Amino acid sequence: MSVLKRCLKTAWSTVDPETLSAANPALIQNFVQGKWTSTEKTLKIVDPMNGEHFISVPDTSVQEAGPFLDAAKAVTKSGLHNPFRDVTRYKHYGAVCQKVAAQLHEPETFKFFWRLIQRVAPKSNDQSIGEMAVVRTFFENFSGDQVRFLARGFMVTGDRDGQQTQGYRWPYGPVAIIAPFNFPLEIPVLQMMGALFMGNMVTIKPDTRVAICLEQWIRFLHYCGMPLGDVSLLNGHGPTMEHLIRKDAFRMTQFTGGSRVANHLAEISKGKVKVEDAGFDWKILGPDVHDMDYVANTSDQDAYAFGGQKCSAQSIVFAHDNWVHAGFFDKIKALAEKRNLADLTAVPILTWNNTKIQQHVDAVAKIPGAKILFGGETLKEPHRIPSIYGSYRPTAVYVPIEEIYKNFNLVTSELFGPFQIVTSWSSLSQVLPLLEKMEHHLTAAVVSNDPNFLREVLGNTVNGTTYAGIRARTTGAPQNHWFGPAGDPRGAGIGTPEAIKLVWSCHREIITDTGSIPQDWKTPSSS
Numbered sequence: 001m002s003v004l005k006r007c008l009k010t011a012w013s014t015v016d017p018e019t020l021s022a023a024n025p026a027l028i029q030n031f032v033q034g035k036w037t038s039t040e041k042t043l044k045i046v047d048p049m050n051g052e053h054f055i056s057v058p059d060t061s062v063q064e065a066g067p068f069l070d071a072a073k074a075v076t077k078s079g080l081h082n083p084f085r086d087v088t089r090y091k092h093y094g095a096v097c098q099k100v101a102a103q104l105h106e107p108e109t110f111k112f113f114w115r116l117i118q119r120v121a122p123k124s125n126d127q128s129i130g131e132m133a134v135v136r137t138f139f140e141n142f143s144g145d146q147v148r149f150l151a152r153g154f155m156v157t158g159d160r161d162g163q164q165t166q167g168y169r170w171p172y173g174p175v176a177i178i179a180p181f182n183f184p185l186e187i188p189v190l191q192m193m194g195a196l197f198m199g200n201m202v203t204i205k206p207d208t209r210v211a212i213c214l215e216q217w218i219r220f221l222h223y224c225g226m227p228l229g230d231v232s233l234l235n236g237h238g239p240t241m242e243h244l245i246r247k248d249a250f251r252m253t254q255f256t257g258g259s260r261v262a263n264h265l266a267e268i269s270k271g272k273v274k275v276e277d278a279g280f281d282w283k284i285l286g287p288d289v290h291d292m293d294y295v296a297n298t299s300d301q302d303a304y305a306f307g308g309q310k311c312s313a314q315s316i317v318f319a320h321d322n323w324v325h326a327g328f329f330d331k332i333k334a335l336a337e338k339r340n341l342a343d344l345t346a347v348p349i350l351t352w353n354n355t356k357i358q359q360h361v362d363a364v365a366k367i368p369g370a371k372i373l374f375g376g377e378t379l380k381e382p383h384r385i386p387s388i389y390g391s392y393r394p395t396a397v398y399v400p401i402e403e404i405y406k407n408f409n410l411v412t413s414e415l416f417g418p419f420q421i422v423t424s425w426s427s428l429s430q431v432l433p434l435l436e437k438m439e440h441h442l443t444a445a446v447v448s449n450d451p452n453f454l455r456e457v458l459g460n461t462v463n464g465t466t467y468a469g470i471r472a473r474t475t476g477a478p479q480n481h482w483f484g485p486a487g488d489p490r491g492a493g494i495g496t497p498e499a500i501k502l503v504w505s506c507h508r509e510i511i512t513d514t515g516s517i518p519q520d521w522k523t524p525s526s527s
């Protein structure tokens with residue numbers, strides 16, 4: 001109660017996650033050219049827990065896109081700052097980060113955000129607190145002088161006195177970010193801050209279902225000192241953002257979401273994109289069986305935490321026969337069956353309804369030799385999750401490994417929900433060709449402490465974020481290691497200095513040549 005009251009007293013928030021409901025709905029806004037603005041039409045967002053309309057989000061039309069285009073076009077290619085110009089902004093962003101981190105150590109502010117996340121993308125307390133903990137540490141990491149250190153370049157001496165070459169990390173200027181629903185703050189905020197640190201001006205579009213989180217966050221960032229002209233917040237569905245991309249408003253667009261949209265944006269932007277797209281993330285359990293309970297628990301978390309709606313969620317497990325004989329499948333079944341809606345260890349599925357999920361489960365279960373190991377039906381407990389969303393039990397379907405070859409596209413298509421394929425193997429030659437055939441190379445886990453086994457699997461695969469060892473997982477996108485796909489030249493990363501530099505800056509080399517010309521120099525013959 002006291003926490004809620006104090007939340008409402010913050011200088012910047014306009015909603016209260018605790019009372020947000022059909023009886024106390026929220027209307028959120030766009031932010032452009034230094035002002036909060038509204039649109040003619042709004043989108044009605046329903047509460048995933050009961051189907052009631054509780055948030056209205058601007059449905060920005062193409063006709064209303066003008067101010068966003070003007071704001072982006074007003075920014076030069078050399079950005080809002082760069083190593084030659086407005087350099088105090090590097091320091092300023094260090095100070096903004098310091099203030100954000102300090103504020104997030106205030107329990108009321110921290111709780112405000114993790115509860116807001118939970119209200120629109122229901123996930124367990126651990127999962128939503130975990131998301132905000134990553135965000136907070138990220139801001140701690142870039143406090144003080146760390147933004148200017150992030151943008152550091154290099155120097156190499158030249159061929160003569162007065163000549164030297166310096167490499168700079170250079171901004172793109174106006175850029176765009178398009179974010180998905182599943183990490184309402186972690187994904188857009190870490191990408192946006194990286195873009196700002198490097199000197200870009202950002203136009204950002206969150207997913208409509210969770211847009212309230214970013215809208216409140218931008219109010220909070222203004223309070224913490226972010227200059228008003230640095231970010232435009234555009235709400236609505238894809239077409240208006242697509243219109244701006246087609247108008248060449250942005251020098252670069254960073255997209256996180258499904259592969260269909262990623263490929264489309266790559267075409268219309270003529271390749272000026274960096275993408276984090278779908279994942280079909282695999283885990284191999286090696287021949288050495290030990291720490292069964294730990295490995296089973298990690299597997300359950302990887303497949304079903306937040307209803308499997310993480311791009312890093314475990315989509316397929318290749319369990320060595322030794323694990324199968326030791327009872328691995330029974331262990332993961334027992335863990336999955338403990339999940340429930342009451343504590344949000346089973347949750348509404350925001351992009352797949354029950355009909356679509358059931359169709360996919362049935363299609364996979366029809367493969368010769370396949371069987372549903374557990375789940376395969378909707379949640380049993382009474383609930384009010386609306387039918388536009390999924391309400392499905394954690395599910396695993398066993399498919400014999402030889403049938404995966406024959407039904408490759410079906411088996412390896414991503415179901416963004418509480419669903420995984422499990423299979424068994426005896427020789428790596430059965431597994432490696434399947435990994436080679438896969439299209440997405442986001443996360444992977446090689447569960448073994450056998451160095452030879454690890455070396456063989458790691459040396460023959462490419463996933464960008466690969467965990468190796470008996471404690472390996474597929475999920476986990478903290479701020480302390482690279483997260484992103486490999487093997488795709490468009491691939492983006494998030495969160496670490498390497499990811500920020502790669503995604504949000506380009507290389508510029510300036511060669512100075514200021515020495516005096518020798519007195520005996522004469523114009524040589526042309527060469």
Ligand SMILES: NC(=O)c1ccc[n+]([C@@H]2O[C@H](COP(=O)([O-])OP(=O)(O)OC[C@H]3O[C@@H](n4cnc5c(N)ncnc54)[C@H](O)[C@@H]3O)[C@@H](O)[C@H]2O)c1
Nearest residue numbers: 179180181206207238241242257258261276277278279311
């Ligand atoms: N690789 C990663 O780091 C990562 C992280 C999270 C989610 N994902 C992937 O995202 C998918 C789930 O998210 P989703 O269903 O929200 O994805 P999605 O592709 O449907 O939507 C993502 C965002 O793109 C916007 N969008 C859609 N069409 C657009 C268009 N034509 N122009 C501009 N913007 C457009 C949406 O409004 C949303 O904001 C899964 O495939 C998941 O694996 C990947």
